[in-house]
Amino acid sequence: MTANDPNTLLPRRPSRLVPTLAAVAVGIVVIAATAGLPIDWRDLGTVPAQLVHFGGLMFESPNWEKLPRALTEMWRSISMAWIGAILCVLVSIPLGMLAAGSVGPVWVRLPLRGVFAVIRAVPEVIIALILLTITGLTPFTGALALGIAGIGTQGKWVYETIESVQEGASEAVRAAGGGTAEVTRWALWPAAAPALLSLALYRFEINIRTSAVLGLVGAGGIGSMLANYTNYRQWDTVGMLLIVVVVVTMTMDAISGAIRRRITRGPGIARTTRTALPARTTRSRNVDRVR
Amino acid sequence: MTATRTDAKPPSGTDWQLPPRPSTRLRTALIIGAVAAFTIATCLPAIGGVQLDFGALVSHWDNGSGLLLQLFQPDFAFLPRTVQPMLETLQMALVGAVAAALLSVPLTLWAAAPTNPNGLSRRILRAIVNVIRAVPDLVYATILVAMVGVGALPGLLTLFLFDLGIIVKLVSEAIDSADHPYIEAGKAAGGTQTQINRVTVLPQVWPLFANQWLYTLELNVRISAILGIVGAGGIGRLLDERRAFYAYDDVSVIVLEILVVVVLIEVASNLLRRRLV
Numbered sequence: 317m318t319a320n321d322p323n324t325l326l327p328r329r330p331s332r333l334v335p336t337l338a339a340v341a342v343g344i345v346v347i348a349a350t351a352g353l354p355i356d357w358r359d360l361g362t363v364p365a366q367l368v369h370f371g372g373l374m375f376e377s378p379n380w381e382k383l384p385r386a387l388t389e390m391w392r393s394i395s396m397a398w399i400g401a402i403l404c405v406l407v408s409i410p411l412g413m414l415a416a417g418s419v420g421p422v423w424v425r426l427p428l429r430g431v432f433a434v435i436r437a438v439p440e441v442i443i444a445l446i447l448l449t450i451t452g453l454t455p456f457t458g459a460l461a462l463g464i465a466g467i468g469t470q471g472k473w474v475y476e477t478i479e480s481v482q483e484g485a486s487e488a489v490r491a492a493g494g495g496t497a498e499v500t501r502w503a504l505w506p507a508a509a510p511a512l513l514s515l516a517l518y519r520f521e522i523n524i525r526t527s528a529v530l531g532l533v534g535a536g537g538i539g540s541m542l543a544n545y546t547n548y549r550q551w552d553t554v555g556m557l558l559i560v561v562v563v564v565t566m567t568m569d570a571i572s573g574a575i576r577r578r579i580t581r582g583p584g585i586a587r588t589t590r591t592a593l594p595a596r597t598t599r600s601r602n603v604d605r606v607r
Numbered sequence: 608m609t610a611t612r613t614d615a616k617p618p619s620g621t622d623w624q625l626p627p628r629p630s631t632r633l634r635t636a637l638i639i640g641a642v643a644a645f646t647i648a649t650c651l652p653a654i655g656g657v658q659l660d661f662g663a664l665v666s667h668w669d670n671g672s673g674l675l676l677q678l679f680q681p682d683f684a685f686l687p688r689t690v691q692p693m694l695e696t697l698q699m700a701l702v703g704a705v706a707a708a709l710l711s712v713p714l715t716l717w718a719a720a721p722t723n724p725n726g727l728s729r730r731i732l733r734a735i736v737n738v739i740r741a742v743p744d745l746v747y748a749t750i751l752v753a754m755v756g757v758g759a760l761p762g763l764l765t766l767f768l769f770d771l772g773i774i775v776k777l778v779s780e781a782i783d784s785a786d787h788p789y790i791e792a793g794k795a796a797g798g799t800q801t802q803i804n805r806v807t808v809l810p811q812v813w814p815l816f817a818n819q820w821l822y823t824l825e826l827n828v829r830i831s832a833i834l835g836i837v838g839a840g841g842i843g844r845l846l847d848e849r850r851a852f853y854a855y856d857d858v859s860v861i862v863l864e865i866l867v868v869v870v871l872i873e874v875a876s877n878l879l880r881r882r883l884v
Contacts (some may be wrong), residue, residue: 346705349698354840355760363755363764388655395649395656402646437869441745441833442862445850448792450671451664455657459739517776529745532837543837546753554750558742565741 374555393537397523400462412474435468458535677855694840700827703766711774719782740772743859748839770823
């Protein structure tokens with residue numbers, strides 16, 4: 317082993333043992349899970365043919381006769397989404413602010429964060445199912461469920477936004493003799509308001525998708541209509557309803573996205589072609605974005 | 608405003624005047640008016656809006672209060688019967704996430720501008736992904752159940768489609784918004800686009816993928832817990848069945864179990880994420 321031996325110049329390859337073992341373990345778990353599923357995998361082969369068959373039934377000649385009713389039901393879903401978003405935002409902005417590290421005392425902050433976490437973990441459909449027993453099968457139930465279910469994520473976004481506000485303005489207000497209330501009003505709120513409003517609109521976008529789901533369990537709106545016509549096997553109407561859902565959802569996303577960009581980036585950048593939120597850097601926000 | 612303008616002296620020496628405060632009152636009023644009008648329109652049952660009925664909460668309280676009370680008295684004797692469906696739910700979540708993860712890599716590279724210079728094919732794929740994403744999860748499940756029959760298969764397909772939409776959209780946008788000097792290096796070295804993607808881009812974006820994969824796994828656990836409500840397998844079917852029997856003490860056990868599992872998966876995935884990303 318002399319210095320001329322090229323092998324001595326290279327550092328030794330790091331051991332790949334642990335990553336390999338981990339990959340093998342994950343692989344075994346995945347294979348076990350796949351094998352354990354009560355699925356006859358031969359059915360999977362028929363799925364593409366089924367998709368083509370039913371796709372043809374749905375979209376070859378969608379039944380446009382029921383379009384007016386579909387649009388009314390879609391509006392009902394949008395209404396549910398909007399009212400749910402308002403309820404959610406009205407509750408979660410004050411609570412989220414109290415839960416922010418720089419605002420609320422510890423004994424308020426920790427319980428609030430716990431409540432947010434619990435609500436986040438319960439699917440909104442389950443909240444709707446529980447509410448059904450009190451308010452019945454009405455769109456109001458759907459709106460309430462959206463309002464309650466959204467608090468978990470929205471509250472988390474609010475306190476994260478408040479905590480990411482830079483310290484300077486808060487220090488200035490404190491130096492001028494302001495207490496927590498003044499700091500919140502004059503330092504934190506002006507800095508966080510655009511982001512909070514943008515998040516509120518984003519909640520509306522999420523709710524539009526979710527309200528269709530709540531319709532499936534009976535809260536009314538386009539989801540109920542879709543579930544009914546799927547049960548009747550009237551595929552041409554189902555196809556029309558799907559088209560309505562996709563077009564309206566994408567349109568509302570585009571409108572709301574444009575407003576959000578205007579709120580967070582200010583005027584004059586309207587020509588940007590990007591279609592959605594810019595990729596955010598903070599991971600935690602990224603995590604719940606799609607819900 | 609014009610009055611203050613004419614009053615303003617030309618700047619001479621230290622005699623500066625503050626510019627007039629921009630008037631935003633009209634704009635604020637318009638925005639508030641628009642929001643209020645939209646809100647009122649959504650509350651009109653006559654045109655299909657939601658009938659706000661907070662009174663119903665009070666007057667119908669007695670209907671539900673007994674059931675809600677039951678909800679707070681979980682009957683843990685029911686727990687053993689939930690194990691098998693819960694396992695099925697978790698299996699669906701995992702298999703769906705893995706299948707979507709495998710297919711997401713080529714599709715994402717196809718949908719991002721730096722890795723696919725062909726604008727036409729990129730736009731086509733993006734449009735398809737946007738359409739896939741515009742359909743809510745349970746809507747897929749409902750339709751797929753009607754197509755391929757009740758069971759875990761429609762649930763699995765739902766999760767697969769849903770995850771694919773999320774991963775391709777979020778990761779391709781993240782790739783778009785980052786700088787890619789290493790791609791230029793690859794081009795300068797004479798690599799084809801495929802070689803560049805494989806050797807330079809994949810190692811760079813791997814943490815983004817890992818992050819989204821873990822995230823879809825978390826989402827899948829949440830979603831697959833309710834897929835059974837429309838007949839797509841898992842614990843949701845049991846939940847819906849017990850609810851239909853008004854056995855709310857059992858429902859409570861299931862909800863608690865879902866909650867615990869979701870939180871456990873989140874904690875585990877956060878730990879993993881810290882290691883991988």
